[in-house]
Amino acid sequence: MVVTTAANDVECGDGSETRTCVVLGGRGFLGRSLVTRLLRLGGWFVRIADSSTQSLQLDPSAASDSILSSALSTGRASFCHVDVRDTSQIIKVTEGADVVFYMERTDLDTRNIYNCYMIIVQGAKNVISACQECKVRRLIYNSSADVVFDGSKDILIADESFSCPGKFPDVLIDFNLHAEGLIRLANNIDGLVTCVLRPSNAFGPGDTWFVPLLVDLAKSGLSKFITGRGKNMSDFTYAENVAHAHICAAETLDSQIVSVAGKAFFITNLEPMMFWEFASMILQGLGYPRPFIKVPTWMVAYILSLLQHIHEKSHFKINKYSPHYIIQLASRTRTFDCSAAQKHLGYSPVIYLEDGVKSTIASFSHLAKGSLFMRHKNFKEQSKAMKLLGSGIVADVLLWRNVKRTILCFLTLASLFYWFFYCGRTFTSSVAKLLLLVTVILYGYGILSAKIRFFAVKRISSSCFEIPESSVKSSLRSVSYMWNRGARHIKSLSKGEDWSRFIKLTIFLYILKWMLEYSLVVFVSSVVVFAFTAFVVYEQHEPVIDGLGLVLLYGIMASKELVRRSLPTPTASSHQR
Template identity: 55%
Template sequence: MAVNADRFQDSNPKTCVVLGGRGFIGKSLVLQLLKLGNWIVRIADSTHSLNLHHSESLLAEALSSSRASYFHLDLTDKHRIAKVLEGSSVVFYFDVDSSNNGDHFCSLYKLIVQGAKNVIIACRESKVKRLIYNSSADVVFDRDKPLAYPWKVDNMLIDLKAQAEALILNANDIDGVLTCSLRSSNVFGPGDSELVPFFLKLARYGFTKFIIGTGDNLTDFTFSENVAHAHICAEEALNFQTVSVAGKAFFITNLEPMKFWKFLSLLLEGLGYRRPFIKLPANLVQYVLSVLKWLYEKSGPGYFNYPLLVHFIQLALHTRTFNCSAAQKYIAYAPIVSLEEGVTLTIESFSHLAKDSSFSRCCDRSKADKLLGSGKVADILLWRNEKASFTCFLGLVFLFYWFFLSGSTFISSAARLLLFATLLLCGHGFLPSKLFGFSIQRVPGSNFKISDTAVKDSVTITLHLWNKGFQNIKGLAQGDDWSIFFKVAGFLYLLKLFLSKLLTTLIGVGLVFAFMVFFVYEQYESEIDGLVDILITISKEFMVYLMRNLPVSVSRLLHYGDNFQHYQGPECGKDLR
């Protein structure tokens, strides 16, 4: 895994700048440059301060010995960029993190495209010799074939990155600056903030159990350390093989194409999730995606990350492999970490997000358990003790039949049940202690006693409820609050209709529902939560679309009503009455 430094031992220390050096791949490149020992590294990024992790001891040592330095940098500030680049011979350019800018086109354009222009101008002014840009294979990918820059790109971020790459390649050999671009495919590894976290988020919601399409499509993945190593190879090649490298773009992968679903399965199983096993038709998924695209175009950036979802669907459906022979031939690139080892290292780094790392069922209660109070009722309805749960279910079914399906009135059913219970208890009392060799356990008399405290408490509660109810009824009868009177009268009338028509059916359905739905929810909690989140997201996006397409008069009325409710407090309400 270590970078071979023999060929650099006799060279003088060179000064380089790593723009975006605190990003995902930038950190790995800085570490490899420091390990080589013949670089003075300037780290430039958008973060205001350099907060080192305990694992970055090599960087801390380099900072203290002035082999490394850190600069806060805004890519929209031309003069600041030129000052940071002054005296350096090489610039490794990674896009500065744009996650805090959301999906605003203007902000992203300034950071990526205008930022690339500023970097090029600063390189010329500072007499930088080599500029190496970290691009992406996505900039030239369209369906199943790597092509030239496509005419239309659904992902705005990729479109802007393609523009930045074109600017840098076209600036080659102007004012002595040699440029090249590295197009890596599906970069993953420790510190990844996009690809692996997105997969794990889908896994937590239960969506990674589905295989979209046939599952035979091949994909190229690239471990982050290999991408960093490719930048070092490109810098050396630009220095010695100018004609073959300058102004060119090179694909970078692990040189190990793998079925996408196999890669995902290795990653998920390593973190305790189940591998995909249910196949979904590709046409169905494409139809759902078209609906989401329509919502995204109508309502704009909102509650779901449509571009990242599109990227995942493309990975899941299409073959995405790239020819790295040019990188092997002209910049002498070869992976230093195998795909298998890269997956293992990634799993170890994301162990804190493993399924059973800190939220195992043995030590964390499920939502269904919390909803039911985590007591005896929860144990019964969640079938923790199957014998007790089945007994309770049969008992409730018997009571449901006795009171609602037997054809008798409620009072007569209760009287017959009381008589039946009395006969059973009396018969049990006359039975001998042993019958046919079986011991008969007596029911202790203490089970039928009620303590004085319990009787007093029940009487006190009953009196309190009676007095409170009497006061409310008296107020309604005297017409103290007619709005409440009509609400109560309407509710009682609807309740009467409800009880006379649907009570029996709803109680029967509710009985089965209670013993089934909580158990099912506990078993598939993440999947159900994920589906609910998607439905809520779609409904919100649809409501945004409706609000934007309502007539102006209706929109103003709703807006006025919201403002009125917002500004009118309880005191104002009293004045209006």
């Protein structure tokens, strides 16, 4: 449902006057929404400037890209690759423009702090300089409501007078606040008037942060957990409403400079709701279960940190913000007073929250559980169970890829198990009888004629019983390496240098002693059954098992840390012995 208001930005789309605007970051999440809305309204020549891509790559099936394609063909839109770290590139694209919309970058690599600073902070300085040199009249900067949130306490209906914290848990937010301050300080200098907008929890089609994070957590089996009590409220803002607010700000800067210029305004959908109810709507719409298990915030923070650590080792970036900051967003109340934007900008949402959620879910249908895209993706990618087993014959057998081979292997192992453990003989006599049986079979096979009736008997080559010299050397090297490694571990234990290693060895020896004393037969049979069932079950329920495994891993590591703290620190004399 579309909300129409008197302050709607249709007044600038009557075609009687055409103005030129620049959308820096126009191919980002919010930048795309702003470009599409400007083109729909008419009355604007839109220059799209972005550094994330050298050329436009349009999707004809996407409505927004279809509009952009039409505008490019008629000259109402143009694209230019611009690096905000280079002032000369910004000047080229802003010359002759009436207004510059500076949208936030969402594709930054947070591991390169210097590059983030240069793009966000130095980039803001360069944009200001370019606007002043090109005599641009208006500059609107898209910031974020995150700049007043440090995670230490709840924020309840905060207005623009709410003081910003001194220290942020995430460096990107610190940079955004710095850039916001530069934009506001540049107001009314060299004829430039500025304005800052702070949307809260922006979402919508093309979202590169919130929805992908929820889907990643759902695939990891962690989306079923609710951080804290789950009653915290939050404000959300649909992307098209953010775009509408920018256009309102551009219009208002012309007529009500005193009440708008140099100021910041919170932008929301004016429909605060429980954070976890919103997340549940997205997840349920994509076919994933709603969160229902409430766990302490500190536990979820640790699990998410562990996930990020695993992903970083595989060169995968889980999200642009730190795990602890994400947990704070999900567990704290964050609502804002949007009355200043309503009063001074004439802003009012043009899309209800419920309709925005529906549009968002529809745009991410390719990530829905059971979608053709996900099935095709999963078919192409090897499962973790397959990778764990080496993706060879063993994996094919234990994952039942070839049923006949798997059954044959299982029956062979069951026969060997019976031969060694249930036949009533000792282990040595069982080995001797087995060798005798193999010798008789091989001898009998060897004296068979080359052809028995219509069947040709294929001879076994002697090379089948030979071991290559390289294999022997490799095996000896492996044995030598294991022996030396074990000797180093024993030496370390004798010096009392590593309590962690001592605890691990003690637990291992105790389990081994328990297995040998209790029943080796039960242990071996359990291992065989486990091998032929566990990997199949894991492959079918990978996300859930991974989630439970992380919780179990956290419990083990927490217990280990607790035991380690209670143990005495090795003395200096013990190191000198």
